Amino acid sequence: MSVYENYVTQFGSFKKIDAFGYLDYLEGHPDEPRKHGKVVLVTADTPLKASRGEGKTTTTIALIDALRARGIDAAAVLRQPSMGITAAGSKGGASGGGKASLTHPELVDWGLCGEMAAIAAAQNLLVAFAEKAVDDERLDTIAVPRVSETPSRSLRRVRVDDGKNNIAERVVLTPTCELTQIVVLSRSMDEISNRVSNMVAGEKDGQPVRFGDFIDLWRITNILTEAVKPAYTETMQGSPVYVHCGPFANVSIGIPSLVSVEMACARHDVVVVEAGYGTDAGAQKWLDIAAREYGAQWPSAAIVVTRATTWRDDPTLRWRYPFHVHRLESLGIPAFPMINLWDGEDDQVLELRQQASHLKFREPIVGNLFRDGGDALVNQLDGFVAAVQNEGIPSVPGSHKGMDILEHVRWIADSAYGVPAERVVMRDGFSESLQDARALCAALGQDLNDYAVVAVKSPATMTDNDSAPEESRSVTLKKVEVHAGAGLVQVNLTSSLTTPMPKIV
Template sequence: MPQATLHPIGDIAQQLDLTKSDIIPFSNDKAKIPLDIIYQRPRRAKLVLMTSINPTPPGEGKTTMSIGLSQAMRRLGIQATAVLREPSMGPTFGMKGGATGGGASQAEPSTAINLHFTGDFHAITAAHNLLAALIDNELFHGSRLDVDPQRVLWKRVLDVNDRALRHVVIGLGGPSQGIPRETGFDITAASEVMAVLTLSQDMKDLKQRLARMVIASQGNQMVTAGDIGAEEAMAAILRDAMMPNLVQTSEHTPVIMHGGPFANIAHGCNSIVATEAGLRMSDVVVTEAGFGADLGAEKFLDIKAPIAHLQPSLAVVVVTLRALRYHGGQPLSEMAQPNLVALQRGMANLLKHIENLQSYGLPVVVAINQFGTDTQEELQWLISALAQRGIAAAAADVFGQGGAGGEELAALVAKELETSRGAFQPLYDESVPLREKIERIVTKIYGGDRVEYSASAERTLKKLEAWGEDHLKVCIAKTQYSLSDNPKRLGRPEGFSVSIRDIDIARGAGYIVPLAGDMIRMPGLPKDPAAYRVRVNDSGQIEGIH
């Protein structure tokens, strides 16, 4: 599909009642929104959370549906804005490819967004690695840190999938080259600096959170970025990156796009300041959280919403018939064929996600992302089966038709927003001990029976308790493909335990990261990376990022 003709970014800003002097253009088609402009207005919008079932190889299309729904609501005369995350170049050149939606429901300029965009990821990478350099410099000179080099917790990051950097040794080459020690790299989307930026409400909050980040643990003492005075220099690097970005959809609906933590290894939500911008400049905000409702939505509802005092009005769960059939056991090679039996079995995964969202007090609508191979028999069966359980659902072809293909869904969402009275309540509050928070997520959201902790995880929990950090929230790193910690257990598994092999401390972000199963925070490239399909033609245009 050819790229849409884009409107000047000043015209898009006017849809949010912003003048050209209110924004900082980065080019003709993207801009930054200053924080002081955002906070001049009160909140007024209703907040719609877009999530999905556990992702499958056939795909669900959550970003595409978020964009398509915002376009469809605009077509119905509702001032809607999509508030989304920025893509990481790791997946862009890895397995997934681009992450700006698709077809007639895409964030534009898609290629620029999928690459350098406005430099936010680079700023986060630089700020994170500045802290790493300062730590190693202090170890070398010994002026501020009295820490065993083997007790340093802070790694480096890179916005590229590179498994060879997961475990490295630095400081080799002799006494003048630094202190030799083991460390490693995470992907930038997993950086605590990314989490801090996306969960900060202003520059003061940003600096305070940066200062609280734990960089080393020695005995019963924690050492923070504030202890070596790194937060001001890091904040200087992040100053411009703190401002959310304004772009547009294929149909020129405003998109506020900012931050890009993954939901399987981080909290998976766009920034608080981006959400604030949408809430203060629109009537309806459509925002997404990464992967399924067991990951991104849980973290949105238990981490981001309480921090920002958000009150989501409605959750929309995206499914495809093929994804449900996959959860019901249909082989990938048969995905183009209808299979009502597999669909019926796979519906169990969808129902668990719906139950989870309802347990937070949220009304739920199901969006069926429609494909050309879908049969009316299967569509009607699913809509009817959900209706019997009191769940409204609609099919939408926003990939092929843009906003026009989502008008039925938009009307359903608008009706629910007018008539439903949700009573949002997080799963836990700060007074609940860390162990109980972890166990509530595993038993109530994943559907597991118990949690098993490694010796390392037990030591970290005891250390956190001794430090008085039991108030922290919990951000479990877990496979996105299953409700369990085993990616091969599809559908709605039962009778399983979740193994926590280690726990990372993200005190600046305000949470801990229990690592479940085999989850790692630096992905690798697949056998045939998407990077091999990217080209720059003779006119200088980039092709192959989808």
């Protein structure tokens, strides 16, 4: 039995891997055989509608099936979705579709991997501790929100009045909360404990109070014992897939946990990582938060997925897909356009290839992956395989920690959305919000500029108005929210809700 098997346990219908323990063992035994897999990022065009995916998961599954058919040891790392968008029908599932599906899609789509429920329990227990701290006069306000896996408009903002205290609280979806971000970024239980300890519970006499000031953190970390373990499942063709954390790249990080990717890289030659929503969302956060600030691997290549309709239907939005592809190329990442055909679109292939050539893309990969799965890709991957195998892993660009936060946000707008600094504008109230965030960090003995920036934005737009002419597109800054435990500062850029409503069908 391999050492790896010692860290694998059966969890219902699938397996869980103690990634913390396995990676710690490898670090302590440098002679133990391990691989150093290369990361491939699967990202996408910005969808025409927030509720419509472009096919990243379907592509990811088909891609690893095709790579393995070519004799390459490939695996995928997918995100555990939120039931607030999958079970509620607001978006498609997160387990692929058709021939490019997982063997047990219900385990992913219905949250049965378990970490979201455990994170919700732990986050809500933190709020309960904060409420008790108000009763005990340790806190005057509560800063951390409750969470739910199902959306409710009535719970976005609430007040709790027990006759003695009248406290403002709020509720967000589990994947958007700080504790989810902590699990995504942490590499050990000690790190999780330290980060939770540094979460701001609220204020007392105008000064921030951390959770570590008044609770025993083992109560929280014990709840997360299984939640920190990636789940293992397979595609219908038997390809290995790890699932852990990461939905909502528009209002959170939107990437799988760093340990799940690191573990997969220790076991496979090519690891295909799915990033949420479009290249302006999940891919931006993998590159600028996971890789640039937290030491995750810079991708050796990227697949940029689009539907034929998204790419071409609205003439005012056609600029977005080429922008995404060329931006990744400018970062030294070979970016391969993937056109996800739907039924009835096979006769458009020649025209699509001609358009791709006109835009100076690499040779596009085209197929109906729902219908054909990895079989559609096997013979189209020569250039992709050459790029992954023949090019070394690019070095990660330098950290932006210490950069003034306004300059940092302007840099994101310019590099990720194509909006120059002079057209990044501040809504009324933003300056006050930024001033409050700086004061909070100063009271914690920290510098806001040392935090990694999480852009909170609409999943379906890159700017205030993507249909506007290029020379007039802008990005509006709306508010700032500090997540001291996660080491992140969230900056709201465009309209986006942390409790999206279900789709009525």
